[in-house]
Amino acid sequence: xxxxxxxxxxxxxxxxxxxxxxxxxxxxxxxxxxxxxxxxxxxxxxxxxxxxxxxxxxxxxxxxxxxxxxxxxxxxxxxxxxxxxxxxxxxxxxxxxxxxxxxxxxxxxxxxxxxxxxxxxxxxxxxxxxxxxxxxxxxxxxxxxxxxxxxxxxxxxxxxxxxxxxxxxxxxxxxxxxxxxxxxxxxxxxxxxxxxxxxxxxxxxxxxxxxxxxxxxxxxxxxx
Amino acid sequence: xxxxxxxxxxxxxxxxxxxxxxxxxxxxxxxxxxxxxxxxxxxxxxxxxxxxxxxxxxxxxxxxxxxxxxxxxxxxxxxxxxxxxxxxxxxxxxxxxxxxxxxxxxxxxxxxxxxxxxxxxxxxxxxxxxxxxxxxxxxxxxxxxxxxxxxxxxxxxxxxxxxxxxxxxxxxxxxxxxxxxxxxxxxxxxxxxxxxxxxxxxxxxxxxxxxxxxxxxxxxxxxx
DNA sequence: TGCTTTATTCACAATTCCTTTACAACTCTT
DNA sequence: AAGAGTTGTAAAGGAATTGTGAATAAAGCA
Numbered sequence: 001x002x003x004x005x006x007x008x009x010x011x012x013x014x015x016x017x018x019x020x021x022x023x024x025x026x027x028x029x030x031x032x033x034x035x036x037x038x039x040x041x042x043x044x045x046x047x048x049x050x051x052x053x054x055x056x057x058x059x060x061x062x063x064x065x066x067x068x069x070x071x072x073x074x075x076x077x078x079x080x081x082x083x084x085x086x087x088x089x090x091x092x093x094x095x096x097x098x099x100x101x102x103x104x105x106x107x108x109x110x111x112x113x114x115x116x117x118x119x120x121x122x123x124x125x126x127x128x129x130x131x132x133x134x135x136x137x138x139x140x141x142x143x144x145x146x147x148x149x150x151x152x153x154x155x156x157x158x159x160x161x162x163x164x165x166x167x168x169x170x171x172x173x174x175x176x177x178x179x180x181x182x183x184x185x186x187x188x189x190x191x192x193x194x195x196x197x198x199x200x201x202x203x204x205x206x207x208x209x210x211x212x213x214x215x216x217x218x219x220x221x222x223x224x
Numbered sequence: 225x226x227x228x229x230x231x232x233x234x235x236x237x238x239x240x241x242x243x244x245x246x247x248x249x250x251x252x253x254x255x256x257x258x259x260x261x262x263x264x265x266x267x268x269x270x271x272x273x274x275x276x277x278x279x280x281x282x283x284x285x286x287x288x289x290x291x292x293x294x295x296x297x298x299x300x301x302x303x304x305x306x307x308x309x310x311x312x313x314x315x316x317x318x319x320x321x322x323x324x325x326x327x328x329x330x331x332x333x334x335x336x337x338x339x340x341x342x343x344x345x346x347x348x349x350x351x352x353x354x355x356x357x358x359x360x361x362x363x364x365x366x367x368x369x370x371x372x373x374x375x376x377x378x379x380x381x382x383x384x385x386x387x388x389x390x391x392x393x394x395x396x397x398x399x400x401x402x403x404x405x406x407x408x409x410x411x412x413x414x415x416x417x418x419x420x421x422x423x424x425x426x427x428x429x430x431x432x433x434x435x436x437x438x439x440x441x442x443x444x445x446x447x448x
Numbered sequence: 449t450g451c452t453t454t455a456t457t458c459a460c461a462a463t464t465c466c467t468t469t470a471c472a473a474c475t476c477t478t
Numbered sequence: 479a480a481g482a483g484t485t486g487t488a489a490a491g492g493a494a495t496t497g498t499g500a501a502t503a504a505a506g507c508a
Contacts, residue, residue: 036351036360152484169364190486192466207467214466216494217377218364376495413455414497420456431456438455440505 002117003027005046007037007063008079009055013102017050017109024110034058041067043166043224046074048117051096053080068095075116128163130224131211133202135163142202149201154179158194159202162212162222171219195220226341227251229273231261231287232303233280237326241274241333248334258282265291270298272341275320277304288320299340303328335405352387354448355435357426359387366426373425378403382418383426386436386446395443419444 004026008014014030021028029044031037034055041049041063049067053060064076078099097116100109128135133144140156142149151159157179162170172188180186195214199206213221228250232238238254245252253268255261258279265273265287273291277284288300302323321340324333352359357368364380366373375383381403386394396412404410419438423430437445 032351154485167363167365186486187488189466189488193468193486196467196469215364216465221363378496410497413499416455417457417497420458423456440454 001025001027002047003029003044004113005029005031005037005040005044005049005074007031007034007040007049007055007060008052009033010052020110032056034060034063038063038066041072041074042070045072048075048077048113050077050079050113053078064095077112077116131202131204135159144202151201154194155197155201158191159198162198162220166222166224169215169218169221175219191220225249225251226271227253227268228337229253229255229261229264229268229270231255231258231273231279231284232276233257233278234276244334250337256280258284258287262287262290265296265298269296272299272301272337274301274303274337277302301336301340335401338402355428359383368426375425378418379421379425382415383422386422386444387448390446390448393439393442393445399443415444 004021006014006017006021006028008017008030009032011032014032018028018030029040029046031040034057037049037051037055038058040046051060051063055063058066060078064078067074067076075097076095078096079102080099081102098112100112128137133142133149135142137160142151142156142159158175161175161179172191175191176186176188195212196206199209199212203209203211211223213223215221228245230238230241230245230252232241232254233256235256238256242252242254253264253270255264258281261273261275261279262282264270275284275287279287282290284302288302291298291300299321302320303326304323305326322336324336351361357366357373359366361384366375366380366383382399385399385403396415399415400410400412404414419436420430423433423436427433427435435447437447439445
């Protein structure tokens with residue numbers, strides 16, 4: 001499922017867009033200010049992001065700039081108020097892929113999103129990296145300091161699930177459901193055991209985890 | 225005020241629930257059959273609905289299905305008779321958020337309602353900030369001056385409860401009920417201890433609180 | 449002020465929760 | 479069919495959390 005990050009401070013508009021996107025089968029992540037927007041963009045690596053120009057704190061333009069500075073390939077659609085008198089050329093130079101002027105209809109918004117997604121196409125990031133390890137999703141290879149590490153299917157699935165959901169505490173039940181599926185019902189200790197194996201292979205100090213953190217009483221959290 | 229729609233064909237039970245809810249400050253809308261229940265649900269968009277499984281006309285299950293088909297986000301609590309041998313998994317898959325087996329105590333019912341409302345509740349705000357701290361509800365992360373602070377489950381639950389009820393004096397009993405729930409009955413000193421821990425972590429001067437204030441003889445009050 | 453009630457703080461034990469290890473069952477390969 | 483690798487689970491040990499009581503402090507009140 002494609003993820004779209006929406007950075008918009010008007011709460012009601014934000015929610016509207018959120019509902020709209022989810023109806024259309026996207027996963028929508030909503031934030032209200034530039035700072036968290038930028039954080040989310042870097043962590044989530046969404047398939048597309050929509051950025052309001054006028055934002056509290058970090059401005060939309062600043063967010064674009066920093067996203068590009070981080071070499072994220074994520075396409076950006078800018079939302080701007082009519083009054084803003086945007087310099088469109090500047091905007092596109094900043095790295096935006098399209099812009100929509102408020103107020104806009106849902107129909108138009110969706111059309112723009114689809115168009116941008118089509119243009120920028122499905123060249124997903126096939127390699128994810130954190131700390132000293134890189135995961136090549138396409139070839140299903142994990143390297144640490146350039147050296148290949150073997151992963152069993154269960155371990156690898158768990159790892160990629162974490163990669164897709166960084167910085168968020170994931171409950172054991174959620175992990176079981178997502179990685180093992182609805183069909184099988186292993187007990188939740190199983191997750192712990194596998195976390196242990198991940199740590200063994202990927203943490204510099206397996207007993208002082210820096211990436212696969214436990215959130216006591218809740219579950220686990222991966223921080224890249 | 226939060227509106228709760230009750231769909232229950234047993235008139236006396238229906239009235240009992242109605243009175244109970246209104247005592248607790250909810251607005252209760254009562255109907256006796258599935259058809260009108262569904263109509264009301266779509267028209268009212270209540271904050272929560274309680275649905276009896278056995279209903280004349282449209283069954284409770286059918287109501288759930290249709291409500292979900294209409295993409296209403298309203299949480300649903302199902303009421304079922306002991307004899308009904310409910311398939312809980314099926315129920316939850318149908319879109320119900322919780323179920324209560326008849327006969328139930330009023331205490332239990334209220335607790336369930338509160339729990340569901342809390343779960344599904346106003347988690348629209350993803351990041352809340354006050355003074356130098358920000359709480360990222362989605363990531364369950366609390367930061368102070370940008371630095372992450374660890375919170376235990378009890379502390380975190382208490383904190384978010386305060387965030388959701390700012391500027392209002394909250395009695396210890398209310399806090400216990402809301403945060404700890406109905407299953408456990410810790411004594412009210414427990415709340416004090418936890419308030420202390422919150423202050424320790426979040427107040428600039430823990431012994432001169434500016435956010436987690438005590439209301440002598442009453443309870444506590446959070447001012448952002 | 450002195451007295452009573454209420455709140456804070458601290459240390460600690462009970463409990464809950466997590467980690468690790470070992471191992472048996474199971475699945476593939478050969 | 480044996481062997482190698484994988485996986486779920488149980489059990490033991492360790493760590494973190496949490497409720498409580500007792501000592502102390504603060505607030506309210508006459």
